Amino acid sequence: MSQWGDGTRSAHAGLPPAQPGQPFLPGPVFAAPYHLDPRQGPGAAPNGYGRPDNPTRRLLEAAIGELEGGDCRVFASGQAAITALLLAVLRPGDTVLLPADGYYPVRAFATETLKGFGVHVTFVPTAGPYPSFDGVRLVLLETPSNPGLDVADVPALAAAAHAAGALVAVDNTTATPLGQRPLDLGADAVVASGTKALTGHSDLLLGYVATRAAGLLDPVTSWRTMTGGVPGAFDCWLAHRSLATVDLRLARQTANAEAVARLLAGRPDVTGVRWPGLPDDPSYPVAAAQMRRLPGVLGFDLGDPDRVARFLDASRLVAAATSFGGLHTSADRRAQWGDDTTPGFVRLSCGIEDPADLVADMTAALDASAA
Numbered sequence: 001m002s003q004w005g006d007g008t009r010s011a012h013a014g015l016p017p018a019q020p021g022q023p024f025l026p027g028p029v030f031a032a033p034y035h036l037d038p039r040q041g042p043g044a045a046p047n048g049y050g051r052p053d054n055p056t057r058r059l060l061e062a063a064i065g066e067l068e069g070g071d072c073r074v075f076a077s078g079q080a081a082i083t084a085l086l087l088a089v090l091r092p093g094d095t096v097l098l099p100a101d102g103y104y105p106v107r108a109f110a111t112e113t114l115k116g117f118g119v120h121v122t123f124v125p126t127a128g129p130y131p132s133f134d135g136v137r138l139v140l141l142e143t144p145s146n147p148g149l150d151v152a153d154v155p156a157l158a159a160a161a162h163a164a165g166a167l168v169a170v171d172n173t174t175a176t177p178l179g180q181r182p183l184d185l186g187a188d189a190v191v192a193s194g195t196k197a198l199t200g201h202s203d204l205l206l207g208y209v210a211t212r213a214a215g216l217l218d219p220v221t222s223w224r225t226m227t228g229g230v231p232g233a234f235d236c237w238l239a240h241r242s243l244a245t246v247d248l249r250l251a252r253q254t255a256n257a258e259a260v261a262r263l264l265a266g267r268p269d270v271t272g273v274r275w276p277g278l279p280d281d282p283s284y285p286v287a288a289a290q291m292r293r294l295p296g297v298l299g300f301d302l303g304d305p306d307r308v309a310r311f312l313d314a315s316r317l318v319a320a321a322t323s324f325g326g327l328h329t330s331a332d333r334r335a336q337w338g339d340d341t342t343p344g345f346v347r348l349s350c351g352i353e354d355p356a357d358l359v360a361d362m363t364a365a366l367d368a369s370a371a
């Protein structure tokens with residue numbers, strides 16, 4: 001299916017062959033144990049027990065794997081997937097390089113847990129400069145980074161890391177596999193939260209690891225079976241159903257982000273506008289070279305928490321909520337979660353509303369909140 005466009009691939013990814021009388025996407029299979037063959041036991045059929053085996057989950061993994069261009073294992077959340085890769089790969093004495101400005105709970109996990117296991121943790125800003133990779137076991141990049149939207153040059157960094165014998169993983173949450181294909185860019189593994197734009201309906205938690213290397217897939221699979229962080233059948237089914245529209249959703253979200261970025265960049269009462277699609281954004285050159293499409297997420301600063309609250313009160317379309325990538329435009333003042341961002345910094349996630357409505361609503365809310 002690699003010859004098809006994004007819309008075709010998204011709509012067909014992971015679907016079983018057509019069979020008269022069967023649905024396009026089979027319904028969720030709810031099972032903890034399955035019937036066993038009394039003589040041959042679990043070797044007789046693909047399904048023995050629900051923690052390692054679920055057919056609904058396997059279809060979703062086939063779908064995400066097709067979009068990423070690798071083999072996929074899904075987890076109960078993005079955090080479960082990322083920590084699975086870190087813990088399956090890293091051993092005491094190893095050095096891991098993590099984004100200094102990346103997803104905050106991953107940094108907290110490294111500081112609170114990995115360091116306690118004797119792993120050396122080095123934090124590097126996504127935009128660089130990057131140190132030598134000598135002696136590093138794993139480099140985790142997050143690009144575009146959340147929430148700062150800086151971008152790392154994946155092909156260049158993967159080449160340098162591989163030359164030093166290090167593995168490279170890319171957190172593809174913000175980009176999604178339609179926005180960027182890290183395995184094609186040279187990464188050994190993709191980790192991501194499927195909670196955000198990939199599934200996009202703000203109604204489930206999901207994570208995944210994707211790779212072409214059996215040497216990574218096998219330990220991650222066995223880690224998942226032993227630690228048990230699997231998503232339930234219903235969430236897998238909902239995620240797969242939602243995946244069919246990811247091309248359409250992202251197209252509108254990106255169009256909205258472009259319209260909103262232009263609005264914000266033209267207002268003297270808004271500072272620090274970041275969107276990798278703005279030609280004068282520091283992320284623009286690398287994003288233009290390695291990304292297939294731009295995210296629906298942008299960042300800006302309204303100066304102080306009270307103005308952010310007034311803006312959210314005045315807006316009819318922008319919901320105050322964390323997370324991003326959903327159907328509904330939402331804004332999150334990150335400092336309220338303890339992120340090391342400025343007090344007035346807002347991460348805005350564009351939904352699928354009409355661009356003209358969103359721009360009109362935000363213009364009115366910015367005007368009202370400035371008063």
Ligand SMILES: *Cc1c(COP(=O)(O)O)cnc(C)c1O
Binds near residue numbers: 078082
């Ligand atoms: C949300 C997020 C995660 C964690 O995903 P959950 O599904 O919330 O566990 C990891 N990385 C990035 C970049 C994220 O935005």
